[in-house]
Amino acid sequence: MTYHIFQSLFVFGITTGVAISAVVQFLYYTFSGPSPDEVAFLPSPAIEAQQDVPKSNSRAAIQRLEDQFYVSTVQLQDMVKLFVHDMQRGLKRENALIKMLPSYVTKRPTGNERGTYLALDLGGTNFRVCEVTFATGQVRTKQRKFTVSDELKTGPGHLLFDFFADCVALFLDENGIPRDTNMKLGFTFSFPCHQEALNRGRLIRWTKGFTASGVVGEDVVKLLQDAFHRKGLSINVTALVNDTVGTLISHAYIDPLTQAGIILGTGSNAAYVERISEIKKWDGPKSASNEMVINMEWGNWGSDKIALPLTAYDLKVDRASPNPGQQLYEKMISGMYLGEITRYIMLDLISTGELFRGQRSVELEKPYNFDTANMSRIERDHTTDMSDTNMLLKTVYNIDSTLKDRRNLKQICQLVSTRAARLAAVGISAIVTKTNRLNGATVGIDGSVYEHYQHFGNHVKDALRELLGMVAQNVTLAQGEFLRCDG
Ligand code: BGC
Numbered sequence: 001m002t003y004h005i006f007q008s009l010f011v012f013g014i015t016t017g018v019a020i021s022a023v024v025q026f027l028y029y030t031f032s033g034p035s036p037d038e039v040a041f042l043p044s045p046a047i048e049a050q051q052d053v054p055k056s057n058s059r060a061a062i063q064r065l066e067d068q069f070y071v072s073t074v075q076l077q078d079m080v081k082l083f084v085h086d087m088q089r090g091l092k093r094e095n096a097l098i099k100m101l102p103s104y105v106t107k108r109p110t111g112n113e114r115g116t117y118l119a120l121d122l123g124g125t126n127f128r129v130c131e132v133t134f135a136t137g138q139v140r141t142k143q144r145k146f147t148v149s150d151e152l153k154t155g156p157g158h159l160l161f162d163f164f165a166d167c168v169a170l171f172l173d174e175n176g177i178p179r180d181t182n183m184k185l186g187f188t189f190s191f192p193c194h195q196e197a198l199n200r201g202r203l204i205r206w207t208k209g210f211t212a213s214g215v216v217g218e219d220v221v222k223l224l225q226d227a228f229h230r231k232g233l234s235i236n237v238t239a240l241v242n243d244t245v246g247t248l249i250s251h252a253y254i255d256p257l258t259q260a261g262i263i264l265g266t267g268s269n270a271a272y273v274e275r276i277s278e279i280k281k282w283d284g285p286k287s288a289s290n291e292m293v294i295n296m297e298w299g300n301w302g303s304d305k306i307a308l309p310l311t312a313y314d315l316k317v318d319r320a321s322p323n324p325g326q327q328l329y330e331k332m333i334s335g336m337y338l339g340e341i342t343r344y345i346m347l348d349l350i351s352t353g354e355l356f357r358g359q360r361s362v363e364l365e366k367p368y369n370f371d372t373a374n375m376s377r378i379e380r381d382h383t384t385d386m387s388d389t390n391m392l393l394k395t396v397y398n399i400d401s402t403l404k405d406r407r408n409l410k411q412i413c414q415l416v417s418t419r420a421a422r423l424a425a426v427g428i429s430a431i432v433t434k435t436n437r438l439n440g441a442t443v444g445i446d447g448s449v450y451e452h453y454q455h456f457g458n459h460v461k462d463a464l465r466e467l468l469g470m471v472a473q474n475v476t477l478a479q480g481e482f483l484r485c486d487g
Contacts, residue, residue: 083430244271251444265447299330421459
């Protein structure tokens, strides 16, 4: 609603004068109601500048966006310091910005593990059921992927867990495994959980568009076990792990020196190996091991709106999300949101006549209807007339574009994705710095954005070099799916 007010003020020709611009800003801030902290991060000079820009001056629009989205080396360095500080806070107390959740995983695999297990992986829209067999020198997996509908994501929680149990029953039947198998099952559940044991964890909050009721605050292993019971399945859920912990473990199976696991996909997060003596808040059982994997839940970093270079577009994405004020770092770096930031930029430039000569598109006005995959596709379009982008805009969004529009759009995508990659490097650099692994660390990275978004990985590496200098060459970013069941 407020967004439309903002847009229409421009559409109806309020184009000149500092005074009018101040009124526009006043109206915008009044209706959208950011806190004083937020105002400090709104790009007010850029918005003011917008008043003076002739409608067709798309170059000025791109320049304005560059000013907002470029993050300098010095800014990155400052962010790393704050990030390390916030990691330390999270290790000391509950409910810090970065939660730093003990995972109860105290050992990394040795590569000598044997046996057959079931594994479930709920990451976002995909739910996977796998059977994994560790045999001498090899790992065999059978798997099946299911789609979690929006109704299940946002409906009553027991239906979501019934769905998981139904998928497992189908998988067992298809593979000739009896329903009373008594097999052990590991549950990769990619949401923040306060673990109370390796096989017990309460959901702290949903992320990535999930809002299913009756789950927050509950032990998700019990909810799953109860659903199995309702469906007559005899399976023992013996481990609950975050996907980042799973990534760390699976990379460590190949390279035992792996120190961290990172996901840059629909959502984003990291886990790393920490010394138990550093986890000041730890009051769990003593372990023979002196280290534990910490699920950082780094996506919530910056939600105090102090550290991150938030633009007005980021704040719009946040305000319209199901979890406003939370996961702000995730909202700037992960796949669920990059397309949405870009969509807001496009709508803004359409409203000022600086893109597509002001042509509106019903499809583009639908929330979350510009996928991050589109951005990657546009950046990859190296044809002289950007014909693939032309086709995308025409067929999906019914937009007629000029070559200049398409080139501008490509630049917009580059600005948003490069900023994301550079900000992701802040978190990686903070882990390496905090754990004092500057002389050598392997970090396992998985997730659709890192794997499929062209050049994303290179931008992360460039930023790491800016942050760590020569030391960056000691940090190996290892990519690849090993034991996660994402076939
Ligand atoms: C969740 C994390 C998860 C990450 C990547 C975030 O939204 O909070 O638990 O690891 O997404 O899937």
